[in-house]
Amino acid sequence: MAPSSPGACGLTAVSLVGVLGYAAWQGPAVWADGGSVALLLFGVPTAFAAVALWFECASRTMLAPAVVSVLAVASLVWSLVTALGVGFGLLVPALLLVVAAMISWVDRRPGRTIPSRN
16 A cells, blocks of 8 residues: 655646636637537646546545556547647646656555664
């Protein structure tokens, strides 16, 4: 049982806030242009980031980095698929999820020793 990674939880939270902020900024224009497609465009990466945040912070197993990695790759693919439109702005939150997954793997590795504060 490895403790959750505070760095990975923080980066995942920043990724979620980034997606929500970008959706708030570009959402009205996308809604005016495409209607309910805006819910799909911003809903998918929001769901990926929210599930990654929940799983990273709640799980104490090595499964958490794997789940965050899968969600990060899915979010990255989604941002690249929608990159011709407004989806290019979703690239930064997706990359933050990738970095959070790497930090989570490093922080949860079995042989990791926690340095003393003395």
